Amino acid sequence: MENGVQQTQATTTPPSPPMPKVGVAVFLLNGSKVLLGKRLSAVGHSTFALPGGHLEFGESFEECATREVKEETGLIIDKTEYLTVTNNVISEKVHTVCVFIRAVPADINQKPETLEPEKCAGWDWYEWNNLPKPLFGPLEDMVQSGFNPFPTT
C-alpha cells in the first residue's frame, strides 16, 4: 500500500501454446473385417475412422481402448494388444500422437450401436480389402504404407 491506495495486480495468464494430445484408436477385428464409422466431429468430418478417443489421466492404453469402444459403440472388447504408434499433425491446432490397439469383440453377435450420434453417423464392419472412402487421414496414411492390423498366423 502506498499513500493509502491499494495496487491491484493484473492476474491474466498468457494463453498456453497448443500441445500434442495422446489418442488411442482401435482396430476391432471380426474375421477379415474391421469396425469403422463415419466421423461427424470437426476433425476429419465425413471420413471413415476407427473407434477411439483421447487418453485420460492415469489410464493404460488398453483401458482407454476398452472405455472408448464401449462409450462409442456399446461393444465389449477382448484380447487387446498394442500394435503401433503414429505421429499425426492433423491441422494447425490438432496434433495427436495416436496409439493403435488391436482387439476382438467379446461377443461377435453383439451389434455396434451409435451411442455418440453427434460424433459418428454409424458403425459398420468393412472388409479390409474393400475399405470405404474417404478414410480419416491418419488411417489412410497407414493403409497407404502397407500396414496390416491382422495377426500373422
Ligand SMILES: Nc1nc2c([nH]c(=O)n2[C@H]2C[C@H](O)[C@@H](COP(=O)(O)OP(=O)(O)OP(=O)(O)O)O2)c(=O)[nH]1
Ligand atoms: N477415433 C480415431 N482417432 C484417431 C484415428 N487415427 C488417429 O490418428 N486418431 C487420433 C486423432 C484424433 O484426434 C484422436 C482422438 O480420437 P477422436 O477424435 O475420435 O476423439 P473423441 O472425440 O472420440 O474422444 P474424446 O476427446 O472425447 O476423448 O485420435 C482413428 O482412426 N480413429
Ligand SMILES: [Mg+2]
Ligand atoms: Mg472418437
